Amino acid sequence: MPTRLTHVCCGTQGVHTERWLDRRHFLQTFALGGSAAGLAVLLPGARAHAAGQTEAVLLSCMDYRLVEATGHYMASRGLKEKYDHLILAGAALGALTDKFPSWNQTFWDHLGVAIDLHKIHTVMVLDHRDCGAYKVILGEDLAKDPAKETAIHTTQLQRLGKMIKEKHPALDVELFLMALDGKVERIA
Ligand SMILES: [Zn+2]
Numbered sequence: 001m002p003t004r005l006t007h008v009c010c011g012t013q014g015v016h017t018e019r020w021l022d023r024r025h026f027l028q029t030f031a032l033g034g035s036a037a038g039l040a041v042l043l044p045g046a047r048a049h050a051a052g053q054t055e056a057v058l059l060s061c062m063d064y065r066l067v068e069a070t071g072h073y074m075a076s077r078g079l080k081e082k083y084d085h086l087i088l089a090g091a092a093l094g095a096l097t098d099k100f101p102s103w104n105q106t107f108w109d110h111l112g113v114a115i116d117l118h119k120i121h122t123v124m125v126l127d128h129r130d131c132g133a134y135k136v137i138l139g140e141d142l143a144k145d146p147a148k149e150t151a152i153h154t155t156q157l158q159r160l161g162k163m164i165k166e167k168h169p170a171l172d173v174e175l176f177l178m179a180l181d182g183k184v185e186r187i188a
Pocket of ligand 1: 061062063090091128131132133134
């Protein structure tokens with residue numbers, strides 16, 4: 001039975017099928033019609049939050065292998081559902097590389113929106129080992145030399161961290177490098 005919905009995250013309205021709902025892309029979904037109350041949570045387990053403040057913004061890579069590990073790490077930090085998530089291939093490098101200037105702008109624009117909209121006070125930047133974007137952009141397979149890989153990620157993370165602090169001195173910046181097994185090391 002099709003249901004008319006508004007999606008809190010994107011603001012679109014329309015008629016969607018149960019099959020569409022199963023995709024669970026939208027976690028905050030409300031029915032507009034169909035009942036006297038006109039309001040019902042449709043997705044099992046979905047929780048609605050009023051728009052407001054949250055803790056942090058996370059910049060991570062797009063790599064499909066680390067999506068779950070990234071969620072686990074954020075939960076382990078007590079930040080489950082308490083952070084905005086920006087994704088750019090290469091994370092820190094994606095935000096900095098002059099090969100993709102529109103990505104750089106996308107990062108700063110979204111960071112600005114997170115500050116304005118959600119009053120975030122921490123920026124977390126999470127690079128990862130064996131990153132294909134680093135390989136594509138820098139033209140070198142760093143995974144063969146873990147020490148060099150650490151050094152190059154550290155350089156990029158610190159560069160971005162410094163720029164964030166210059167533009168937004170009130171923000172805390174945390175820098176990380178994740179291994180493919182999900183272990184995270186903090187970069188000073
Ligand atoms: Zn990557």
